[in-house]
Amino acid sequence: MKELLKRYENADPEIVFHWNDPETEAEGWTVINSLRGGAAGGGTRMREGLDKNEVLSLAKTMEIKFTVSGPAIGGAKSGINFDPQDPRKKGVLERWYKAVSPLLKSYYGTGGDLNVDEIHEVIPITENSGVWHPQEGVFNGHFSPTEADKINRIGQLRHGVIKVIENPEFSPDVSRKYTVADMITGYGVAEAVHHYYNIYGGDIKGKRAVIQGFGNVGSAAAFYLSQLGAKIVGIIDRAGGLINKDGFSHEEITELFLNKDGNALKADNMMSFEDINKQIWSLETEIFAPCAASRLISQEQIDTMINSGLEVISCGANVPFADKEIFFGPIMENTDSRVSLIPDFISNCGMARVFAYFMERRVQMTDEAIFNDTSMTIRNAIQNTFNNNSSKQHISATAFEIALKQLV
Numbered sequence: 001m002k003e004l005l006k007r008y009e010n011a012d013p014e015i016v017f018h019w020n021d022p023e024t025e026a027e028g029w030t031v032i033n034s035l036r037g038g039a040a041g042g043g044t045r046m047r048e049g050l051d052k053n054e055v056l057s058l059a060k061t062m063e064i065k066f067t068v069s070g071p072a073i074g075g076a077k078s079g080i081n082f083d084p085q086d087p088r089k090k091g092v093l094e095r096w097y098k099a100v101s102p103l104l105k106s107y108y109g110t111g112g113d114l115n116v117d118e119i120h121e122v123i124p125i126t127e128n129s130g131v132w133h134p135q136e137g138v139f140n141g142h143f144s145p146t147e148a149d150k151i152n153r154i155g156q157l158r159h160g161v162i163k164v165i166e167n168p169e170f171s172p173d174v175s176r177k178y179t180v181a182d183m184i185t186g187y188g189v190a191e192a193v194h195h196y197y198n199i200y201g202g203d204i205k206g207k208r209a210v211i212q213g214f215g216n217v218g219s220a221a222a223f224y225l226s227q228l229g230a231k232i233v234g235i236i237d238r239a240g241g242l243i244n245k246d247g248f249s250h251e252e253i254t255e256l257f258l259n260k261d262g263n264a265l266k267a268d269n270m271m272s273f274e275d276i277n278k279q280i281w282s283l284e285t286e287i288f289a290p291c292a293a294s295r296l297i298s299q300e301q302i303d304t305m306i307n308s309g310l311e312v313i314s315c316g317a318n319v320p321f322a323d324k325e326i327f328f329g330p331i332m333e334n335t336d337s338r339v340s341l342i343p344d345f346i347s348n349c350g351m352a353r354v355f356a357y358f359m360e361r362r363v364q365m366t367d368e369a370i371f372n373d374t375s376m377t378i379r380n381a382i383q384n385t386f387n388n389n390s391s392k393q394h395i396s397a398t399a400f401e402i403a404l405k406q407l408v
Contacts, residue, residue, distance in 0.1 A: 001397050002328075004404040009326050013056060014074070019099050026082035026092045030100055031059040033075045035107055036407070039141030040074035041066065041355070043113030044122060046093075048083045055079035057326040061318055062352075064327075065345040067403040068381045069352035071359060073142050076108055084115035093125050101129040107141030110134045111351065114293075118181050119162050133157055135355060143359065153359055160358040160365060167367040172223055172257045180354060180370055186220020188350030188374050189289050189316040192342045194228055195379040196312050199386050200340065205229030208247060208285040210305075212236050213292030215263035217316040217348065219256070221289045226253040230287060234280045237265035238292075241276030243283065284308050291316030298322050299331050306338055311392075315344035328400065336396040343396040345403065346381045350374045 015032035029052045032040045042062040055077045063075025078100065082092055093116070097104070104110065104126060111134055112118030118134075126134045133154045139145055145153065163180050165171040170187070171178050197204045209230045211222045214237040222232050231247025235256070242248075242265070248256070259266050271279075281304040288310055290297055297320050313335065323329020335341050353374045357363055364370075381399070389398040 001401040001404065004408050005328055005400060008404055008408050009060065013059060016052070016056075017100065017103065018052075019096065021082075021092055021095055023095065024082065024086075024088055024092055026080055026096075028078065028080040028096050029055045030078045030103060030108065031055045031076060032103075032108060033059040033063050035141065036063065036074035037072045037142045038144070039107045039109065039138045040076035041109040041111075041135070041138050041352070042075055042077035043111040043118075044078040044080070044096075044116045045113035046080040046082055046084045046089070046115045048081065050079045050081040052079075058318065060326060061345065063407060064400070064403045065349050065352050067406045068346055069349040069377060070356040071138065071142055073138060076110075077113075078110055090121075093121055094128070097125050097129045097131075101126070101131050104129075104131045104134065104137050105140065107137045109136070109138035109355070111355065112181070119179065123158075123162075135359070138355075138359065149361070153361070156363065156365070157355070157358040160370065161354065163365065163367075163370070165367050170367050170371050172254050176258070180367075181351065182216060183220045184350035184354050184371070184374055185348050186217045186222075186291070186316065186350075187224050187371060188353070188378055189217065189221040189291065189314050189347050190224035190228060191375045192314040192347035192378050192382065193225065193230070193287055193289075193312060195375075195382045196314070196340060196342060199379075199382055200390075200392055202311075204287075206231065207287050207311075208233045208283070209287035209289060210234040210236070210280060210283060210285045212288070212290045212296070212320075213317065214256075214260065214265035215291070218289065218291030219260060219265075221291055221314075221316055222253050223257050225287070225289070226250040233285055234276075234283050235265060236273075236276050236280050238273070239264060240270040240273050241265065241280060242267055242270060243276065243279060245283065281305055282308055286311040288313045289316055290320035292320075293317060294319045295322050296320060297331070299334065302331065302335050310339050312340040312342065314342045314347040316348050318344045318348070320344070328397070332396065337393055340392045341396045342382065343399050346378060346385075346399060349378065349381075353377045
């Protein structure tokens with residue numbers, strides 16, 4: 001696996017598109033690792049301090065994710081180095097998508113990512129740049145559909161991603177009109193844990209869980225994990241967190257979800273970040289869902305959690321460990337050799353899978369069909385990993401090897 005990974009990491013990307021905004025200091029990159037299957041896909045993110053190497057590593061991560069989620073295309077990513085809180089953000093995105101629109105028409109599909117919203121920014125702005133849908137390039141490059149078929153499937157995709165969830169089983173509150181895009185990634189993170197216990201042995205009910213990050217992914221993961229019977233004992237977010245050693249009830253987790261301040265945890269009895277950060281890693285817990293930013297988790301934090309009974313990690317964040325390597329650094333490798341580590345390209349593939357699902361011909365548009373499709377995709381990937389290595393250790397190494405054999 002290490003040799004395959006080295007070859008994959010060291011291979012130069014096929015296309016690097018570099019852009020300097022003529023009106024601000026913003027700078028952007030689209031990195032297309034390969035045009036496997038005639039196209040490539042990956043979202044658009046924005047943050048201050050972002051550089052080309054971050055975009056490159058995420059493009060390579062997307063290519064591995066597509067071996068699980070489908071379609072069989074190359075990985076790509078767009079990144080803009082700019083402060084997302086700057087009032088000039090909209091203009092930057094408008095000029096960026098205009099510049100990158102020829103790629104989006106031909107062979108590149110994008111979506112929302114860190115600080116860039118799929119529904120309110122990506123879709124309307126790309127439409128104004130003459131692109132039918134942010135995934136149009138994947139249709140043209142990979143599927144080569146007839147015009148009628150393309151119109152049909154793009155319509156499916158348009159409606160599916162912004163579909164309001166009507167089934168209360170999948171929504172914390174149907175009256176608040178949460179969409180598939182709001183909930184599906186966190187759902188996949190929870191389902192990965194559910195399937196892990198079903199396949200490797202054990203019962204998720206009563207297991208204690210710690211959640212890192214309470215944005216879209218972390219809050220949804222907490223909601224679905226508690227719905228499955230897991231007890232959320234700790235939540236750590238940017239501004240602070242909460243601990244309840246007996247576990248918050250599903251009703252309490254639902255209330256925390258509904259009371260979020262945008263994408264941040266909000267509660268009357270919140271501990272400061274300093275206090276929660278001192279205490280949370282030593283809580284007795286079996287499940288850890290890192291759903292905050294990439295490259296945050298230290299070796300010391302992992303050691304403390306393992307000593308407190310940790311069994312399984314389901315990654316909501318891409319590359320959650322504080323390693324400098326693109327994929328399999330020393331902290332991740334050490335963790336993988338000691339506990340069950342479900343890699344990000346399986347556990348957080350929900351949104352990529354939803355795109356792939358809606359690109360197929362005439363699929364069911366019900367909540368049950370959409371969510372069950374993501375659940376089964378994740379289940380099949382975990383089962384495939386188990387079939388290749390039934391040990392509870394080295395799950396990530398095995399999953400990487402299965403993926404890389406398709407790519408290298």
